[in-house]
Amino acid sequence: xxxxxxxxIDGKPAVxxxxxxxxxxxxxxxxxxxxxAAGSSHDVERAVAAAVAAQPAWxxxxxxxxxxxxxxxxxxxxxxxxxxxxLERSCTGKVETQLATEVAMSAAYFRYxxxxxxxxxxxxxxxxxxxxxxxxxxxxxxxxVITPWNLPLNQACRAxxxxxxxxxxxxxxxxxxxxxxxLFLARLASAAGLPDGVLDVVSGTGADAGTPLAAHPDxxxxxxxxxxxxxxxxAAVAADRLIPLTLELGxxxxxxxxxxxxxxRAVAAAVSALASNAGQVCSATTRxxxxxxxxxxxVARIAERAERLVPGTDFGPMITxxxxxxxxxxxxxxxxxxxxxxxxxxxxxxxxxxxxxxxxPTVYARVEPDLGIAREEVFGPVLVTQPFTGEAExxxxxNDTPYGLVAHVWxxxxxxxxxxxxxxxxxxxxxxxxxxxxxxxxxxxxxSGYGREKGFEAxxxxxxAKTVSVGLSS
Numbered sequence: 419x420x421x422x423x424x425x426x427i428d429g430k431p432a433v434x435x436x437x438x439x440x441x442x443x444x445x446x447x448x449x450x451x452x453x454x455a456a457g458s459s460h461d462v463e464r465a466v467a468a469a470v471a472a473q474p475a476w477x478x479x480x481x482x483x484x485x486x487x488x489x490x491x492x493x494x495x496x497x498x499x500x501x502x503x504x505l506e507r508s509c510t511g512k513v514e515t516q517l518a519t520e521v522a523m524s525a526a527y528f529r530y531x532x533x534x535x536x537x538x539x540x541x542x543x544x545x546x547x548x549x550x551x552x553x554x555x556x557x558x559x560x561x562x563v564i565t566p567w568n569l570p571l572n573q574a575c576r577a578x579x580x581x582x583x584x585x586x587x588x589x590x591x592x593x594x595x596x597x598x599x600x601l602f603l604a605r606l607a608s609a610a611g612l613p614d615g616v617l618d619v620v621s622g623t624g625a626d627a628g629t630p631l632a633a634h635p636d637x638x639x640x641x642x643x644x645x646x647x648x649x650x651x652x653a654a655v656a657a658d659r660l661i662p663l664t665l666e667l668g669x670x671x672x673x674x675x676x677x678x679x680x681x682x683r684a685v686a687a688a689v690s691a692l693a694s695n696a697g698q699v700c701s702a703t704t705r706x707x708x709x710x711x712x713x714x715x716x717v718a719r720i721a722e723r724a725e726r727l728v729p730g731t732d733f734g735p736m737i738t739x740x741x742x743x744x745x746x747x748x749x750x751x752x753x754x755x756x757x758x759x760x761x762x763x764x765x766x767x768x769x770x771x772x773x774x775x776x777x778x779p780t781v782y783a784r785v786e787p788d789l790g791i792a793r794e795e796v797f798g799p800v801l802v803t804q805p806f807t808g809e810a811e812x813x814x815x816x817n818d819t820p821y822g823l824v825a826h827v828w829x830x831x832x833x834x835x836x837x838x839x840x841x842x843x844x845x846x847x848x849x850x851x852x853x854x855x856x857x858x859x860x861x862x863x864x865x866s867g868y869g870r871e872k873g874f875e876a877x878x879x880x881x882x883a884k885t886v887s888v889g890l891s892s
Contacts, residue, residue, distance in 0.1 A: 421452040423597070425461055425621060426604040428468035429614025435460035440594050440622070445735040445742075446511030446774040454597050457622025459630035462589070465618035466634050469560045469587035472615030477557050477585035481536055488532035488583055490610035491603075495525035495575075498606060502571060505598040510570065511735040511774060516695055523856070524575040524603075530856050531583040531877070538584075538877050540884075548891040555881040557585035558638035558662075562631040564624070564652070565600065566644040567593035567737050568698040568797075574600045577641045577664075578617065580876040587616045589637070591628050595738050597621040624648060632656060639663070639880065643700070646865055664869030664879055666700065666861060668795040669823035672816040673703035674838060677712045678830030683851060685716060687826060688801060689723045692779045693733040697799040698741070700866075701824040701846070704796065706803040707815050713805040717783045720801070721761040724779040729771035733779070733799060742775040745798035749780070752791040757782050762799070787818055795821070809834060813841045822863030824854070845870075 422439055424431040438456035443449065455461070476484070495502065502524075503517040512520075540553035563577045570592055581588050592600040597619075604619045620627050628648075632640045632655045641664040642652050649667045656663040673691065675684045691703045708716045727733055736742035742765070749763050762780030766772045779799040785792045792802045806812045816825060822844040828851075829835040835849035845861045846854050854860070859873035869879055 420450070423452060423454045423601055423621070425455050425457060425465070426601055426608075426617075426619040427461070427465045428472075428618065429608045432461070432464065434458065434622075435464070442509045442595070442598070444508055444511060444774075445737050445739070446730065448774060451508050452598070454594070454601075454621045456594075457591070457620040457627035459626075461620045461622070462627055462630045462634060465589045465620050466560060466631075466636050468615035468618055469589050470636050472613055473557070473559055473585075473587035476587060476613055476616045479585075481538075484583060484585065485532045485535045487611045488528045488535070488579065491607050491612065492525045492528035492532065494606040494610045495521065495528065495603070498602075499525075502599050502602065505602055506571060506596070509596045509598060510567070510737045512695070513731060513734050516734065520569060520572040524571045526856055527575040527579040531579040534874055534877070535583045538874070543885075543887075545887070548889065549887060550890055551885065551887040554884045554886065555584070555878075556884050557881055559586065560637050561586045561588050561880060562634070562637045562640045563588055563590045564628045564631065564640065564642045564644070565590065565592050567595040568695060568700075570596040571599035571603065573643050574603065576871050577643075578603075580871075581641070581880045582612070582617065584877055584880040586639075586880055588618070589631060590617070590619045591624075591631050592619065592621060594621060594623050628652075629655065633659070635659075637661070641869070641871075641879075642666070649867060662869075664861075664871065665867035666869075666871060667865060667867040668821055669700045669702070669862070669866050670705055670793065670795050670819045670821045671701055671703045671824040671826075671844065672705045672707050672819075672842070673826045674812050674816055674828065675706065675708045675712070675716060676812070676829040676831070676834070677709040679828035680830070680850070681712065681716060681719075684828040685719045685723065687828070687851070688716075688720050689727075692724055692781075692799045692801055693727055696733045696736065696777065698737060698797050701860075703824065703826050704801055705792065705819070706801055707806055707812055708803060709812070710805040710807050713784075713803065717760060717781065717803055721781050724781060725761050727779050729766060729774075729776040735775040736777055736798060737775075739775060741797060742777065745777050745796060745800065748791060748794070748796050748798075748800070752782065752789065755789050755791075757785055757789055757791055787815065793819065809838070813838060816842050820865045823866035824848075
């Protein structure tokens with residue numbers, strides 16, 4: 419029996435104003451799933467109105483009270499982890515290990531911002547004994563959060579937790595392909611004590627619900643994660659309204675491996691980039707730059723391990739049919755340009771995986787830097803390799819991209835790794851497996867976007883600094 423999922427507005431389910439619903443499907447089987455409310459500008463209007471009404475009281479809540487509620491939301495996510503996993507699996511096809519990691523991290527976002535919130539405040543400015551000058555960090559009011567289909571719950575929580583912690587009300591618009599976990603999160607947040615209207619969720623397409631949300635006159639800031647073309651569109655909408663925008667967009671991130679590196683760990687990192695979420699991660703290190711003397715050895719080891727990855731166990735399907743077709747188009751274009759894969763290069767055409775949108779883990783070796791497969795974000799389990807000789811060439815290749823989201827460097831010479839880290843144009847650099855976690859700010863250079871999520875810095879994204887100065891002399 420097909421279940422219908424409505425919007426969540428003002429602390430309760432809300433049927434779509436125009437009465438329409440969108441079908442969901444399981445990409446692991448291509449079977450039809452539940453239906454979700456098709457949002458419109460009318461639904462956005464209702465959600466924003468509820469958020470406007472609720473936000474002032476939420477912002478006036480003592481910091482410790484907001485912190486307690488965020489902790490309770492984290493508790494609720496952990497308590498309902500299996501339900502979240504079922505909802506995510508039904509419309510993403512993700513494997514169990516991936517789901518467990520994403521749900522745990524989603525709870526951790528709320529736990530982290532609940533913990534650091536009491537230490538987030540303005541400062542005093544010493545202007546002499548006759549003056550009291552201080553700053554306040556105030557919320558924007560209503561924030562619009564538009565999230566993608568690749569990491570639905572995780573990326574929703576990444577934005578929602580700091581935005582709510584800072585005292586904003588949020589209207590979220592999840593992808594029309596994967597909205598169920600965000601709707602369930604809002605329901606649990608209400609039950610955990612978040613006041614009605616502080617978190618509202620409108621499902622639907624970007625054109626019908628996302629753009630009206632960004633364009634709404636009462637939305638004071640927008641956070642978007644997704645493609646570069648949509649990011650450009652929303653940036654134009656925000657620029658016309660003169661409101662700030664956080665954009666986390668695409669990537670073609672380098673993984674640089676020197677001959678003296680721990681090759682076992684470097685190979686494992688490259689294979690992880692292929693398998694993790696089937697490569698559907700903006701920060702995936704999909705360009706493997708390897709020092710010439712060990713290039714062929716490293717590629718052979720990666721290809722051998724890639725061919726042993728099991729669909730449905732080690733990696734999931736392409737989450738949308740459009741993305742599945744897009745990856746196959748990349749293969750066709752690469753073949754026309756003369757690139758031949760070392761392994762993979764197509765979809766599964768036999769066995770259980772053939773019933774779903776599974777792509778074979780693919781490696782293209784010694785790819786010319788100007789080919790499309792080397793420059794464009796494929797967003798699938800696809801790795802391209804390029805050899806280099808020397809530190810200068812490695813740095814030049816790493817920066818030869820319009821993107822700048824993440825980079826990983828593996829080197830037996832830590833000083834050289836740090837030199838590369840300082841020279842690479844990207845927002846996050848890991849050297850020899852250095853952890854990039856919730857505590858570390860995340861965001862891009864160049865066409866990978868602007869603004870920062872994660873870490874203490876994210877709280878600054880969702881607040882405005884106000885200066886108050888008082889003359890004390892009589």
